[in-house]
Amino acid sequence: MFSPITPAHYLFVGIVLFVTGMICLLTKRNIIAILIGVELILNAANINFIAFSSPVLFPKRVPPLVLDGQIFVLFVMILAAAEAAVALAIALHFYSRFGTVDVDQGDELKG
Amino acid sequence: MTGPDGMAILFWLFAIVTCGGALVVVLSRHIVRAAVGLILSLFGVAMLFLLAGAEFVGAMQLMIYVGGTVVLLAFGVMLTARRPLLPLSTTRDQWLAAVLLACPLTVILVQAALSYAPTDSVSAQVDAHSGVSTPVGMLPVTPARLGMALLGFSQDNHRPDGGEVSHGDSGYLLPFELISVHLLVVLIGAAYLARREVPSGMTPRDNQGQLQ
Amino acid sequence: MNVIPGVDPEDFSVTSETEVRTEELLINMGPQHPSTHGVLRVVLRTDGELVLEAIPHIGYLHRCAEKIGEKVTPRQFIPYTDRMDYLAGMNMNLGWALTVEKLLGLEVPEKARHLRVLIVELNRIASHLVAAGTYGLDLGSFTPFVYCFREREKILNLFEAVCGARLTYSYITVGGLMADLPSGWLDQCEAFLDQFEPVIDDLHDLLSVNHIFVKRTAGVGVLSRELAVDYGCTGPVLRGSGVDWDLRRDGDPFYTRMYRDYDFEVAVCRDGKYPQPSPPVPTEAVLGDCWHRFFVRMVEVVQSVRLVRQAIEKYRLAEGDIGQPIKLNQKLPPGEVYLETECPKGQMGFMIVSLGEAIPWRVRARSSSFCNLSVLPELCRGCLVADVPAIVGSLDIVLGEVDR
Amino acid sequence: MAQWLSDWLTLSPQWEWVAYLTVALLQAVILLALVMTAVALATWAERKVAGRIQDRLGPTRVGGRFGWLQPxxxxxxxxxxxxxxxxxxDAVLFRLAPYLSFAPVFGVFMALPFSDGWVAxxxxTAAFFILAVLGLEVFGIILGGYASGSKWSLLGGMREAAQVVSYEVPLAFSAMLPILLAGTMDLVxxxxxxxxxFWNWFVFHDPFxxxxxxxxxxxAVAGTNRAPFDLAExxxxxxxxxHTEYSGFRWSVFYMGEYAAMAAVCGLGVVLFLGGWNGPIPVAEWLFGPASSTSPIVNFLSQLLGAVNFIIKCIIGVVFMISLRWTLPRPRIDQVMSMCWKYCFPLAALAFLGATLWVLMLPDGLLGQGHPKASTCEQSVMVTVERIETP
Structure with missing residues (x-):
């Protein structure tokens, strides 16, 4: 169970990240905490990508899926960074408008 | 059963860091502590990437996620929580809903992970120090190959249906270009959104620079 | 203690702390801040790095100097004067001594006059060295500070040889000076001046023309000519705004006659040029900004060196003695007298109202640092946090003089 | 090494991990000792150089005439x-912050080669890894600034965040040039x-x-938060x-982080631009013959000479950074930021473009003498192109 490391081990780490990220999303009301939860969920997905494309965990697989997985992870990271930048800009705007970061306060749609 | 090898030790170490960080994120009531938990967690993930033979992606994770995104988050925290250590109030109902939703999800995911059987279930026996043990005939994953793939050269050289690839068949040039444009748009958009009016009656002199 | 008319300090310290809007931050700069030059407290209302308002709170060094002056005789008051601007004790002594002499109608002998010029101008150099050095420190440059203090130390050594004290001299006194120069002192002084002049160029290299220094000071804290006059700014702060005004030339005749046969230029920017020798004014600099206030002092140092050299020559040629101090309990004639002198920080004025006794009825000190400091809120509005030390430093205040 | 230890202790397979752990700890301790020595020397050099620049002597009392024991x-x-x-x-974060700031710098030395093959x-992807890990140092500082509960600290932390995150961009861009020229991210x-x-060093490769x-x-100076870019403090x-509120040991950990980061960026710069462990004159090749020679002793000596070269260059770099600190005033935060985005970043991007064109136009160098290249990139391209074009 402890060794050797299989893709399933990685999957379990991914599960922990995903579930904690989701709980974070559901329980926090701070807009930045919600952003943190999203990051965790994205990382859970990344872990799976890496695990399934790992040349270490699948040393004999032919054809190797190495690059596809890693490139997907790169794209996810870039998108996550972009998302964080936009979300943060929205959070700052939200804050300067409502004076709080509690998302429940922002329930009016009119500008 | 043999004892854990070097990779296993490191894996468990970083798995604990990752999961511990994630738990800190959920359980802490202070936003800054949550951010620290996220840092730990993402750092652990980066190290897991390194262990899985994805060196470039691991370094990328450190640079973009831990060094960039989370610093951005911390910056946001500072800008929006002037009173140090703003507590996050969470009601019991929210926790109840979260747990109710999380439990079945966990069960399903664990089920899926357990039932997963690798098609070529040959697990790795890798020496911790030599790093990646690549099978004969396969190039190591260097950044150069990743870069070539992003520029439209297929590296795997195989199509899912078994046929040979031709030019531009399975490269990532289009997504790469798309994401570049996307980043540019995001950059401008974020700058536009975060821009703030100069407080009224306050005109920073030209030579004193802009603050935005 | 509030220096802005119409603003109750309580407004800022209590209520606005809770009412302050989200992004604004109320920061206490001082009284234990490294670059407030003493126990000045500036309350900054900032928005991020932008300073919306800066309110100086003073009084931490108040020692009732004026009240003490009404309890002691003029000669006994001398030691209290050099504790006002403790960086220029000689100038303070001189200001008080001249005021009392004016009341008494006393004139000191020629030799004492030249010796006074010599000592006072040396002290001006020392004071400006501290100003320049600490200004470098305010802008994050440590080394010029050490160079300046090294040179100042040599001046203090000279002073120590003259009067035994290094900071609070009580050397210039009513009616003359406490003692004549020890033998060989003038040669030492000349040797010091010879080696000091090249150091000024070093300081120009490290500070005045240094690119980062210019970037930090040019165009920052611009004090317009009108504002400077309105607020009663004096000394280098006033001249930094381009006002050609120096009491050594334009002051009370009782004071200017001390300098009557001396040749010096007032350190002020005329047509974009300062008295030579000095490096050219950088193009970024705006008249009245921190750079000009700083540079005026550097130019004044050069002029003071000139004055000291002339004073040495004149002292050597002068005949007679250095005057006799008045008696400790000398009766003052009834009347009122006010005299301002050009001190390194600005115009220091002393006022005496006498009812004909040995102890003055009223003593008042007009402090240049106090008036110069009062312009701080105007200068700091809309600047960055990093500019606040630059502006405070360029005003070159001494809290002992502000609070008295 | 772990295998050897395991065999020597005749550990059963279940307990082999003990050997791994022991060896790992040993290596970490050696590396830490190395870093701490570098830090101690850097603090001593800082005081001594500062003293000399300021017409003073610096430390003279502790440890003989030159104050060697001052650190x-x-x-x-x-x-x-x-x-x-x-x-x-916030006591927890307050305690954590100095270590968060020091640990990444320590991590840098894991990937930094001291000589040909002397690398932990x-x-x-060592170059990229080091750049990434160096960027993590900032978080400890931000955290320290925030957790102190002081407004000055908070301002410092925010400055640090803005400054270091910005300067990472041109830093990485300029570090890309040697990577581009060598065709690999492998520092060795x-x-x-x-x-x-020495004209083979990348700094003299072309004007760009x-x-x-x-x-x-x-x-590098800005990224390590050194004067004149020490705006965070x-x-x-x-x-x-x-670190307004820090004192004693925790404060010193921040400082260790700063000095270690100095050594780290100097090391990276030396490998990337200044020829790494290759001296200005190829003495080693004359003495010991070409690399990978037969005898392990000769090999070791050549590597030792390389390490000495590397360390001397690093020391020069560190002393340069120290003398900068004691000479220049500090720019303002907006000037620092505009310098980054208006000058450093475009210049770095232009240099990157220029170097690319240079390599394309003058593959053999200006004088046609050619440059030794690792050329893994080219190989990779060739392999790929061949694979695609040959059916």
Whole structure:
């Protein structure tokens, strides 16, 4: 169970990240905490990508899926960074408008 | 059963860091502590990437996620929580809903992970120090190959249906270009959104620079 | 203690702390801040790095100097004067001594006059060295500070040889000076001046023309000519705004006659040029900004060196003695007298109202640092946090003089 | 090594991990000792150089004429100081922050080669890894600034965040040039690509790398938070910035982080631009013959000479950074930021473009003497192209 490391081990780490990220999303009301939860969920997905494309965990697989997985992870990271930048800009705007970061306060749609 | 090898030790170490960080994120009531938990967690993930033979992606994770995104988050925290250590109030109902939703999800995911059987279930026996043990005939994953793939050269050289690839068949040039444009748009958009009016009656002199 | 008319300090310290809007931050700069030059407290209302308002709170060094002056005789008051601007004790002594002499109608002998010029101008150099050095420190440059203090130390050594004290001299006194120069002192002084002049160029290299220094000071804290006059700014702060005004030339005749046969230029920017020798004014600099206030002092140092050299020559040629101090309990004639002198920080004025006794009825000190400091809120509005030390430093205040 | 230890102790397979752990700890301790020595020397050099620049002597009392033991005395003093945690602070984060700031710098030395093959772990993306890990240092500082519960610290932390995150961009860009020229991110290979006379060093490769080198220097100073870019601590503006509330041991950990980061960026710069362990004159090749020679002793000696070369270059770099600190005033935060985005970044990007064109137009160099290249990139391209074009 402890060794050797299989893709399933990685999957379990991914599960922990995903579930904690989701709980974070559901329980926090701070807009930045919600952003943190999203990051965790994205990382859970990344872990799976890496695990399934790992040349270490699948040393004999032919054809190797190495690059596809890693490139997907790169794209996810870039998108996550972009998302964080936009979300943060929205959070700052939200804050300067409502004076709080509690998302429940922002329930009016009119500008 | 043999004892854990070097990779296993490191894996468990970083798995604990990752999961511990994630738990800190959920359980802490202070936003800054949550951010620290996220840092730990993402750092652990980066190290897991390194262990899985994805060196470039691991370094990328450190640079973009831990060094960039989370610093951005911390910056946001500072800008929006002037009173140090703003507590996050969470009601019991929210926790109840979260747990109710999380439990079945966990069960399903664990089920899926357990039932997963690798098609070529040959697990790795890798020496911790030599790093990646690549099978004969396969190039190591260097950044150069990743870069070539992003520029439209297929590296795997195989199509899912078994046929040979031709030019531009399975490269990532289009997504790469798309994401570049996307980043540019995001950059401008974020700058536009975060821009703030100069407080009224306050005109920073030209030579004193802009603050935005 | 509030220096802005119409603003109750309580407004800022209590209520606005809770009412302050989200992004604004109320920061206490001082009284234990490294670059407030003493126990000045500036309350900054900032928005991020932008300073919306800066309110100086003073009084931490108040020692009732004026009240003490009404309890002691003029000669006994001398030691209290050099504790006002403790960086220029000689100038303070001189200001008080001249005021009392004016009341008494006393004139000191020629030799004492030249010796006074010599000592006072040396002290001006020392004071400006501290100003320049600490200004470098305010802008994050440590080394010029050490160079300046090294040179100042040599001046203090000279002073120590003259009067035994290094900071609070009580050397210039009513009616003359406490003692004549020890033998060989003038040669030492000349040797010091010879080696000091090249150091000024070093300081120009490290500070005045240094690119980062210019970037930090040019165009920052611009004090317009009108504002400077309105607020009663004096000394280098006033001249930094381009006002050609120096009491050594334009002051009370009782004071200017001390300098009557001396040749010096007032350190002020005329047509974009300062008295030579000095490096050219950088193009970024705006008249009245921190750079000009700083540079005026550097130019004044050069002029003071000139004055000291002339004073040495004149002292050597002068005949007679250095005057006799008045008696400790000398009766003052009834009347009122006010005299301002050009001190390194600005115009220091002393006022005496006498009812004909040995102890003055009223003593008042007009402090240049106090008036110069009062312009701080105007200068700091809309600047960055990093500019606040630059502006405070360029005003070159001494809290002992502000609070008295 | 772990295998050897395991065999020597005749451990059963279940307990082999003990050997791994022991060896790992041993290596970490050796590396830590190395870093701490570098830090101690850097603090001593700082005081001595500062003293000389300022017409003083610097430390002279502790440890003989030159005050060699001053770092030890400083350390002792710091350890015995009262350890304060302000009432307003978040005690947990306050305690954590210095270590978060020091640990990444320590991680850098894991991937930094000291000589040909003398590297704790041979990453094939070492250059990128180091840049990434160096960027993590900032978080400890931000956290320290925030957790202190002081407004000055908070301002310092925010400055640090803005400054370091910005300067990472041109820093990485200028570091890209040697990577581009060597065709690999492997620092050992980059160092080897500059073998020979000093004109083979990448800084002298073409005008663009020369520009990039100076951008690297500026950004390295700014990225390690050293004066004149020490805006996060800025003692005359922010009292002491992020470490206003720190004292004693925790404060010294921040400082260790700063000095270790100095050594780290100097090391990276030396490998990337200044030929790494190759001396200006190829003495080693004359003495010991070409690399990978037969005898292990000769090999070892050649590597030792390389390490000495590397360390001397690093020391020169560190002394340069120190003398900068004691000479220049500090720019303002907006000037620092505009310098990054308006000058360093475009220049670095232009240099990157220029170097690319240079390599394309003049593959053999200006004088046609050619450059030794690792050329893994080219190989990779060729392999790929061949694979695609040959059915």
């Amino acid at each position: 030890l005395a400083d350390g002792l003093k710091l350890f015995t100081k009262e350890d304060l945690i302000p009432a307003n602070a 772990h041979h990453f094939n 290979a980059i160092g080897e690509a500059q073998r020979g006379w 790398t020369f520009v990039a080198f100076w951008i690297y220097v500026i950004c 800025a003692e005359s503006e922010l009292v002491a910035g992020f």
